Amino acid sequence: xxxxxxxxxxxxxxxxxxxxxxxxxxxxxxxxxxxxxxxxxxxxxxxxxxxxxxxxxxxxxxxxxxxxxxxxxxxxxxxxxxxxxxxxxxxxxxxxxxxxxxxxxxxxxxxxxxxxxxxxxxxxxxxxxxxxxxxxxxxxxxxxxxxxxxxxxxxxxxxxxxxxxxxxxxxxxxxxxxxxxxxxxxxxxxxxxxxxxxxxxxxxxxxxxxxxxxxxxxxxxxxxxxxxxxxxxxxxxxx
Numbered sequence: 001x002x003x004x005x006x007x008x009x010x011x012x013x014x015x016x017x018x019x020x021x022x023x024x025x026x027x028x029x030x031x032x033x034x035x036x037x038x039x040x041x042x043x044x045x046x047x048x049x050x051x052x053x054x055x056x057x058x059x060x061x062x063x064x065x066x067x068x069x070x071x072x073x074x075x076x077x078x079x080x081x082x083x084x085x086x087x088x089x090x091x092x093x094x095x096x097x098x099x100x101x102x103x104x105x106x107x108x109x110x111x112x113x114x115x116x117x118x119x120x121x122x123x124x125x126x127x128x129x130x131x132x133x134x135x136x137x138x139x140x141x142x143x144x145x146x147x148x149x150x151x152x153x154x155x156x157x158x159x160x161x162x163x164x165x166x167x168x169x170x171x172x173x174x175x176x177x178x179x180x181x182x183x184x185x186x187x188x189x190x191x192x193x194x195x196x197x198x199x200x201x202x203x204x205x206x207x208x209x210x211x212x213x214x215x216x217x218x219x220x221x222x223x224x225x226x227x228x229x230x231x232x233x234x235x236x237x238x239x
Contacts, residue, residue, distance in 0.1 A: 020058050022048050024072075027065045028126065036066055036129050063141040070134050071153040073127040078157035081120045082164040088112050089167040106169075110233060113168045114225035115218075117179075121187035122218045125196070131188030158184075175232045183225055190217045 026047035030039045041062040045052040059065045088109055121128055130138070139147050162176030171179065194215040195201045204213040 016058070023050075023055060023058055023065060024069060027062075028069060031066070031069075031129065032126050036133050041065075060143070061141045063138045064143075064146055066130060066133065067138045067142055067146055067150050069126075070130040070138060071150045073124065073130055074154050074157045077120065077124060077127055078161050081117065081161055084116050084120065085113065085161075085164040085168055088116070089164070106233060107230070110169055110229040111222075111226050113165065114229055115222045117183045117225055118187070118218050118221035121183060121221070122191075125191065128187050128191035128217075131184050132192050134188075169229055169233050171229075171232050179225065179228055179232070182228060183221065186221055186224055187217065190215055190220055 023044060027039065027044045030043055030047055039062070041055070042052050044062065044065065045055045048055070059068075121131075134150075139150070158177055158180045159173075161180045162171075162173060165171060165176045165179055166173070169176075194217050195204075201214075204210045
């Protein structure tokens with residue numbers, strides 16, 4: 001019988017998928033607790049109870065593991081935020097939506113959409129961490145096929161969320177895509193700047209001279225997205 005530290009090799013497709021799921025779950029636990037930057041392949045192997053060499057049968061690098069988690073994060077976030085955006089959508093079809101987006105209640109609706117996007121991202125700290133690391137490291141030490149698979153997921157979910165946004169505001173497809181790209185890129189960047197739960201954050205909060213270094217992600221991101229949505233909507237109304 002294999003020990004916890006030396007599990008038997010997964011033979012069937014079902015067993016392989018189960019082993020991959022266990023590895024992804026272990027990486028999720030470690031990254032949630034300690035941040036992606038600090039988690040090594042050896043850490044993940046120890047958490048799941050495998051030798052590092054055995055784990056390489058399932059994932060070639062730590063970046064491949066976290067890139068897989070990033071793709072899953074995109075799909076989960078996209079589905080959730082699209083359902084939430086539907087609650088503030090003013091109409092059932094494009095014509096009604098565009099008309100409503102230019103009505104008197106446009107401003108509150110745009111601010112609500114911006115806040116919804118910001119809060120949905122801030123409520124997913126691991127996803128924010130993944131968003132920051134994806135272009136910097138996670139796409140760099142994996143196969144091109146892994147990058148392609150991830151990119152196809154991300155592109156599809158950006159388009160899906162963008163389409164939901166177009167039911168709230170009078171945006172072109174390109175503008176809606178830019179709003180989603182800005183929301184996710186800024187969420188990743190601001191989350192790193194905020195450094196929640198770290199010694200850096202405690203330093204920023206304890207030193208009056210560093211007060212401007214304290215970043216509250218949700219209100220900052222809400223303001224940025226509100227301004228972007230107002231600008232795009234004003235452009236559309238002027239045409």
